[in-house]
Amino acid sequence: xxxxxxxxxxxxxxxxxxxxxxxxxxxxxxxxxxxxxxxxxxxxxxxxxxxxxxxxxxxxxxxxxxxxxxxxxxxxxxxxxxxxxxxxxxxxxxxxxxxxxxxxxxxxxxxxxxxxxxxxxxxxxxxxxxxxxxxxxxxxxxxxxxxxxxxxxxxxxxxxxxxxxxxxxxxxxxxxxxxxxxxxxxxxxxxxxxxxxxxxxxxxxxxxxxxxxxxxxxxxxxx
Numbered sequence: 001x002x003x004x005x006x007x008x009x010x011x012x013x014x015x016x017x018x019x020x021x022x023x024x025x026x027x028x029x030x031x032x033x034x035x036x037x038x039x040x041x042x043x044x045x046x047x048x049x050x051x052x053x054x055x056x057x058x059x060x061x062x063x064x065x066x067x068x069x070x071x072x073x074x075x076x077x078x079x080x081x082x083x084x085x086x087x088x089x090x091x092x093x094x095x096x097x098x099x100x101x102x103x104x105x106x107x108x109x110x111x112x113x114x115x116x117x118x119x120x121x122x123x124x125x126x127x128x129x130x131x132x133x134x135x136x137x138x139x140x141x142x143x144x145x146x147x148x149x150x151x152x153x154x155x156x157x158x159x160x161x162x163x164x165x166x167x168x169x170x171x172x173x174x175x176x177x178x179x180x181x182x183x184x185x186x187x188x189x190x191x192x193x194x195x196x197x198x199x200x201x202x203x204x205x206x207x208x209x210x211x212x213x214x215x216x217x218x219x220x221x222x223x
Contacts, residue, residue, distance in 0.1 A: 025078040027206065036123070036124055037108050038076055039074065043069055049061060051076070077143065079209050081205055082106060087099050088204075089201065100138055106201070107142050109145070110147055111162075113153060114147070114151075126146050126154070127199065128194075128195050129160070129197070134190060135187050158194045160194055
């Protein structure tokens with residue numbers, strides 16, 4: 001079937017079926033300054049949700065065993081991947097040589113004053129920084145953003161402008177949310193970086209995605 005015929009069919013499929021939040025949603029034409037994010041969890045969730053990579057539907061990863069809840073909207077940036085470029089950037093910043101990508105889309109937490117009652121939604125956000133988090137020897141960056149045009153948080157353009165307690169609360173969550181009785185967790189946050197470095201991390205994750213899934217368009221279009 002020709003590409004000319006496939007294009008309208010693809011648009012119709014998009015109307016009939018839900019797009020995969022990782023592969024079927026565009027990061028946004030103004031990225032990395034303004035990006036589209038897929039939200040998996042909100043602060044009121046008592047279980048940890050994450051996207052099933054094959055189907056694109058949310059699934060329960062595990063119940064939250066303790067009172068530690070995510071202090072912001074939490075999800076990932078579509079069409080990103082933590083691979084070679086993300087890992088090399090992390091190695092260059094830490095002076096290490098053994099860090100690899102964690103093979104997941106880029107994580108993001110989005111600050112807002114609004115109460116969002118559930119995940120499985122798309123939001124537009126403004127990255128302002130991030131945490132250089134290393135899980136064992138894997139790069140597991142957490143981009144920090146604010147909800148675009150949020151009545152309160154939109155005033156912040158860099159993570160250095162946030163109140164210290166907001167940063168500490170986010171760091172505490174990411175350093176403890178994987179804690180399990182009897183299981184040793186090797187997680188550390190080596191740096192808190194600002195907006196410009198967050199842009200570089202996002203750009204590298206887009207490059208990794210394009211390298212990892214370079215044939216995805218052909219696969220989906222049947223070429």
